[in-house]
Amino acid sequence: MTEGEGTTEERPRLKEYEGEGITVTFEPRRCLHAAECVHGLPEVFDLSRRPWVLPGAAEPARVAEVVRRCPSGALQYHHRPEDAVPEPRTPPPRSGARPPGSWWCGATSSWPARTGTGTRRG
Structure with a gap:
């Protein structure tokens, strides 16, 4: 065998499967044959x-x-731009408006962030 024979570098073959959306x-x-895909969604x-x-x-x-769930990353996905559903935009709150589900903080005289870490005083 001469130098260079049989050493052609194979590029990883990426296969695409299109579906609606x-x-x-x-x-x-890259596949490790963990079968997460086959067990997770056999159809x-x-x-x-x-x-x-x-x-x-x-x-x-x-x-x-x-x-x-693919542990090797052999499976990936992307949404086709023409099938993408725009996320609904929520208008920003008006200045001084009470954020939904929050309460007035007497200690700081403001509406606290909704982090769930604060305690109600009063």
Whole structure:
């Protein structure tokens, strides 16, 4: 064998599986075969089927939840921009307005932050 033969560096193959609202990517060389995906969402991740990942078989939020459990990071996901749902924007409170669920602090004469660490005085 001559120098350089058989030493071609293989790039990790990244496979993409598109579903409605989410795209799952899989990098086979990183997979530890822990089967978190298969046990977590068998209708989406089924090794006996080709393609073995069908992201559209479950709600995108559930698919994302199971993909995040992948211990090796071989599975990743992203939401397609055209399917992204904008989060509702809450208008900022008016100056001096009482924040919902808070109480007046007599010691500081202000509305305390809602951290759950304060005690009610009065």
